[in-house]
Amino acid sequence: MAEADPRGAILITGAAGFIGSALMRRLRHRWPKRPLVALDALTYAGDRENLAPFEDDPRFTFVHADITDADAVQAAFAEHRPQVVFHLAAETHVDRSILDPLAFVRTNVEGTAALLHAARGVWSDTPDARFVMVSTDEVYGALGPTGAFRADSPLDPSSPYSASKAGADLLALAWHRTFGLPVIVTRCSNNYGPRQFPEKLIPVVVGRALAGEPVPVYGRGDNVRDWIHVDDHADGLIAAAERGQPGAVYCFGADNEQQNLALVHRILDAVDAATGRDVGHGRGLVRFVTDRPGHDFRYAIDAEETRAALGWAPRVPFAAGLAATVRWFIDNAEWCRRRREAAKRFEEAWYARREAR
Ligand SMILES: NC(=O)c1ccc[n+]([C@@H]2O[C@H](COP(=O)([O-])OP(=O)(O)OC[C@H]3O[C@@H](n4cnc5c(N)ncnc54)[C@H](O)[C@@H]3O)[C@@H](O)[C@H]2O)c1
Numbered sequence: 009m010a011e012a013d014p015r016g017a018i019l020i021t022g023a024a025g026f027i028g029s030a031l032m033r034r035l036r037h038r039w040p041k042r043p044l045v046a047l048d049a050l051t052y053a054g055d056r057e058n059l060a061p062f063e064d065d066p067r068f069t070f071v072h073a074d075i076t077d078a079d080a081v082q083a084a085f086a087e088h089r090p091q092v093v094f095h096l097a098a099e100t101h102v103d104r105s106i107l108d109p110l111a112f113v114r115t116n117v118e119g120t121a122a123l124l125h126a127a128r129g130v131w132s133d134t135p136d137a138r139f140v141m142v143s144t145d146e147v148y149g150a151l152g153p154t155g156a157f158r159a160d161s162p163l164d165p166s167s168p169y170s171a172s173k174a175g176a177d178l179l180a181l182a183w184h185r186t187f188g189l190p191v192i193v194t195r196c197s198n199n200y201g202p203r204q205f206p207e208k209l210i211p212v213v214v215g216r217a218l219a220g221e222p223v224p225v226y227g228r229g230d231n232v233r234d235w236i237h238v239d240d241h242a243d244g245l246i247a248a249a250e251r252g253q254p255g256a257v258y259c260f261g262a263d264n265e266q267q268n269l270a271l272v273h274r275i276l277d278a279v280d281a282a283t284g285r286d287v288g289h290g291r292g293l294v295r296f297v298t299d300r301p302g303h304d305f306r307y308a309i310d311a312e313e314t315r316a317a318l319g320w321a322p323r324v325p326f327a328a329g330l331a332a333t334v335r336w337f338i339d340n341a342e343w344c345r346r347r348r349e350a351a352k353r354f355e356e357a358w359y360a361r362r363e364a365r
Pocket of ligand 1: 021022023024025026027028047048049050051052053054055073074075076095096097098099100101115119142143144145173195196197198199200204205
């Protein structure tokens with residue numbers, strides 16, 4: 009079991025991003041004595057500020073490295089000899105993967121291979137090691153109006169993002185079958201919570217509502233996503249490292265399907281409530297825009313087997329989690345403003361390219 013050696017270091021790739029920085033907080037709570045090694049390239053999506061509470065902790069080390077740099081990755085493994093790896097570093101925005109797919113192949117596929125290769129190099133004498141490959145339900149493609157993905161559902165990715173994540177998952181499982189690397193693959197539904205980069209739906213809607221700007225909604229807003237709070241996902245990842253079987257796939261979800269338009273209305277109402285405006289006023293900001301190519305209609309996760317196998321269950325009720333998330337973005341307006349600048353540069357390129365077609 010991964011918790012056998014309480015001194016073993018934990019390596020978290022992508023630790024300066026949204027889920028990585030939430031996982032860091034949950035790890036410190038769960039395993040307070042273990043060294044935490046955060047490895048991150050600090051792309052536009054990663055920010056050391058997200059790790060501010062760790063900077064003075066003697067058990068914390070930050071490695072500024074790109075996972076596609078195989079030498080740097082091997083050096084990090086050789087120096088820190090982690091017992092557990094949580095691999096989250098990735099290019100993650102589906103729209104960006106449509107404009108620049110090769111960047112996704114490089115980081116998500118080649119970067120994952122570099123990590124697996126380095127882990128294999130140091131783990132021959134580490135029986136309790138675990139490599140948790142953090143993936144997404146998007147690798148399964150689209151669902152119709154009914155049904156739900158399970159761990160053994162066939163892979164059928166639609167976007168360069170989800171295809172690159174599926175490629176990474178298959179590499180990880182191959183390293184298990186071929187080399188015996190103790191890999192565990194996890195696939196989670198859509199996350200929400202504090203510090204999510206404001207190019208993703210919930211922080212985009214909050215930011216635009218606060219600024220009184222139009223809120224774009226793809227198509228007619230009838231696509232469906234299954235939402236889970238980032239802390240529940242992080243706790244699931246820790247449970248997978250502690251109790252998961254090497255070679256297995258686990259799916260995390262919170263039985264919380266929302267149609268996009270209904271979710272956007274809920275967020276706008278929550279912003280209205282939090283800012284003292286008449287609830288319902290913000291709904292007038294919605295603008296329907298041309299749908300994203302290859303836009304999966306619906307995702308839903310059946311997490312029953314994972315719950316039973318890992319003794320894990322989501323705990324954050326959606327209404328409370330969403331209200332707290334909206335509050336966090338309002339209370340951290342400066343954090344959001346700086347990142348919105350970067351997000352807007354991409355949005356302008358995205359809409360200009362699509363109008364030119
Ligand atoms: N956000 C979701 O809803 C969701 C759902 C399921 C799975 N996931 C997966 O969880 C992981 C984290 O997602 P997120 O939403 O926190 O992403 P994010 O975009 O907020 O953060 C990604 C992090 O990876 C780092 N990174 C990117 N390229 C890198 C490289 N080449 N080398 C080193 N570091 C690099 C970035 O600097 C950033 O800190 C991803 O693997 C993603 O596929 C996300």
